[in-house]
Amino acid sequence: MQTPKSKQPHSRDYEAKNLLVLEGLEAVRKRPAMYIGSTDTRGLMHCLWEIIDNSVDEALAGYGDQIHVQLLADGSIAVQDRARGIPVDTEPRTGLSGVEVVFTKLHAGGKFGNSSYNATGGLHGVGASVVNALASRLDVEVDRNGATWAMSFRRGVPGVFDGDGPDAPFTPQSGLRKAGRVAKAKTGTRVRYWPDRQIFLADAELSLKHLHDRARQTSFLVPGLRLEVEDARGDEPARETFVHVGGITEFADFLAPDAPVTEIIRLQGRDSFVETVPMLDDAGAMTPTDVERELEVDIAVRWGTGYDTTLRSFVNIIATPKGGTHVQGFERGLTRALIRSYEGTRGLLKAGEEIIKDDCLEGLTAVVTVRLAEPQFEGQTKEVLGTPPVTRLVAKVVEAEMGRFFSSSKTRQMARTLQEKVVGAARTRVQARAHKENQRRKNALESSTLPPKLKDCRSNSVENTELFIVEGDSALGTANVARNSEFQALLPIRGKILNVQKASVGDMLKNAECAAIIQVVGAGSGRTFDLDAARYGKVIFMADADSDGAHIRCLLATLFFRYMRPLVEAGRVYSAVPPLHRFELINPKRGYDKYIYTYSDAEYQRKAAELTKRGQKFKEPQRYKGLGEMDADQLADTTMSPRHRMLRRLTVDDAVDAERVFEMLMGNDVAPRKEFIIEGAYALEADRIDA
Known part of the structure; x- marks a missing residue:
């Protein structure tokens, strides 16, 4: 019986004819990720680094002190330096010009021996040739020996383009062409290339920010080197210059x-x-050789x-x-x-430490x-x-x-x-x-490890749970009645916690209030903080709407920013916004609630004027001095119920700037804080002061 077609065994033929030999730059185009890491934005940027680094290596060797990088509107990139220029004479073994060798031969360049470069970033000699292989067009011009020498390539093949851009008619042709004359003292290299969109992903694009970061970094590492980055892709070209002498x-x-x-x-x-390295001897054999x-x-x-x-x-x-x-x-x-x-x-390291x-x-x-x-x-x-x-x-x-x-x-x-x-x-x-070992994820068996003053919720769903950090025991009683105990937990704190910006980590951990907050959040602190271990989806500061309440919120924000920053960066830390005033309407008109709350003096003035204009009578508005003055229903409706409350999310758009502001407001140095307060006082309108 004949075996069904789907069950036929695979052919066992495996001969030399089955082998595929990739010549020259074909291997690069076949497996580009092997040479540039990937074909997305990262790989696109890596190609640019390869060209720039060749110019930087010249500067590092003491030749040239300026590099100009252009991002052009047609999608091409141009890199120009004022270094020695790529050799244009004939390389004896291949019979090709130095330019053609550099851009078409893998593992070719001036960085294999110590005669041209002592220490470079290039090692494998594949940078320029790989970029050439992955470019739909590459033009190179070299100023050397009193002339400008030019050469072009399409996907690694040398030739001549009849027109601009990568889609211009192309004729394969080897060899340099003399494009003009220059002063004998003028040397340098200009490379312009168009990344091949057959290779790179459609959404791969150059990152100007990463280019600036890399140029700035290089200017630090090569003191005195001037790097100019010009973005000519928009209506108005933008240019940044990076040069540093401090190293x-x-x-x-x-x-x-x-x-x-x-x-x-x-x-x-x-x-x-x-170092023992294999080197070719005169007979063409690889011989282990000791090199100092x-x-x-x-x-x-x-x-x-x-x-x-x-x-x-x-x-x-x-x-x-x-x-x-x-x-x-x-x-x-x-x-x-x-x-x-x-x-x-003496007196520094104790026994056992x-x-x-x-x-x-x-x-x-x-x-x-x-x-x-x-x-x-x-x-x-x-x-x-x-x-x-x-x-x-x-x-x-x-x-x-x-x-x-x-x-x-x-x-x-x-x-x-x-x-x-x-x-x-x-x-x-x-x-x-030791502190982390005492922390546990919330479950029925481990509830005894949490502070006794915590009023925990019943839900085990981290995503839906909320932890309210409440100022004072008086507000705690009302909040305990107002909360939804299914998913809302309460942790009271006594007044103002420790200012952790001024205190050491050890003092912070010894502080009862700070330790309780970190223990309840359950994710550790500092470099050991584990965001996935946090026991609640939201952490909400709930303090009075007065200056003391603002100070407490600032102290709590400092604690979370300094020791639990990933929670802030994830957008899971909030501040509750309790109302300042309450209007009680007399025989409210249709469509109006009996009670109306306002959250600022300006809103209070607008609401009072609006009600008066409509002829709606109301009792003398109540001014809340603290959360404890509200009953449970009022606190739930205005501050705790997800349906009606207002929350302010704490975010970190710029961590460095945020660090600076926290240090200014909460740190040990008084002078910047005093200056900030004085400047703010001049900008404050007297009638805005709630006195």
Whole structure:
């Protein structure tokens, strides 16, 4: 019986004719993600970085100090530098010009040996050729030897276009053409390319913000380099210029998100290591060869009052967002140096206490840069440095330089302040761990672990539940009757809680009110905060509509912003808006409720005028001085019932700006706060004061 067609076995033929050989740049077009990571916006930006980085490498080598980047209206990108220019003479092995070799041959360039570049971001020699392969058109012009040399490509194939744009008629043709004459002293390269929309996704587009961020970052890493970014895609071209002379010291200061505990410390050093690499001998065989490599280490560190760590790492000015051996060495050396600094000191580290890496990194802002020839990256996207000896050498440099910092008489006071901060972080870590172990998700068996003053709700649905933080026990009684106990929980606080902007983390955790709030929210605090573990979908501050109530709301906002920020960023923290006045209508007309509430003096004036104009009589309006003056029905209708209440959501549009405002309003420095109050007083109209 014949086997059905669907059951036929697969052919076992597998011969040389079945193999597919991808020549030249075909491999790039077949598997673009292998070279640029993806074909979305990230890959599109990566192509631009490859072209820019070639110009930056020239500046890094001491040639050229200006790079101009243009985003043009026709979808093309142009990058121009004033460096040496790509070689235009003939490469002897291929018989092609240097320009054609660079843009058509994978693993070709001036970065494989040490003669042209000592330390660059380019390693594999595929950057320009990959961009060329993934461009529907690429034009390159080189000013060199007193002439302008030009060449064009379509999807990696050299030739000549008869017209503008990628759709112009194209004739394949190899070789450079002389496009004009220039002064002999003038050199540089201009590259303009159109990304191939056959390769990139339809919604992939260049990000001007990311381009600005990268240009700014590069200007910090190469002091004196001027980068101009021009966006000519709109009606009016917009140009940004980035140039910094302060190097990574200025970069660390720019990145720092908090007030300083130490000045910026530079950790610099140089060392060498021997690396065994396979090299072609004269007979064409690969022979393991020992090569001595020079490693330059330059790091800027600075500690601040916060607890977050901001670390940027670079190899030959190329960012390594996922770290690598240089970051491992930095963290190892830093931790060793800090632990050793406590030897022989008294009154800092008590018996049984220990310092770990996380304590040393708390509040740290660091820019870690290393330079070496032919670094080993993990993949063409260069996100992780993999050269093994770098870990040991960077750790050695960091430990030695930090040792000098701790032993120098000039920095003794700063070093002591840093040691105290690290010890405080270690003690806070221990306290936070013990505190977190006592926290539990809400269920019937674990309710005994929550504060007894909490009036919890019955629902276990986090999405639908609400926690009201109520000012005072008097308001709690009314709110307890007014709430819907199915999904609304109440937590009373006594007056004004601790100002956590001025207090340490340890003091905050020791404070009964702050500890109770963190325990009830149930998601931890600081860097251990877990948004998914929060026990309630909304947290609502409910305080009196007076100056004391405003102060309490501000203190609560400070606590949540500083130690439970993800909850604020997720839009789950609110402030209730209780009414200020109540109108009781006499024989209300049809369509009017008996009671009308207003929430501001201006609204009160408008409502009184409106009722008088309509001839509606009302009793003397009641002015609420606090939540305790309302009965349960009034509080439910105006402030707690989802059907009628008004809530203000706390949001964080700009975390850095919000941090600055909280520090000004709630921090230790009085002068900025005084200045803010005085300026506000001049802007305040006297008749708006509720006196």
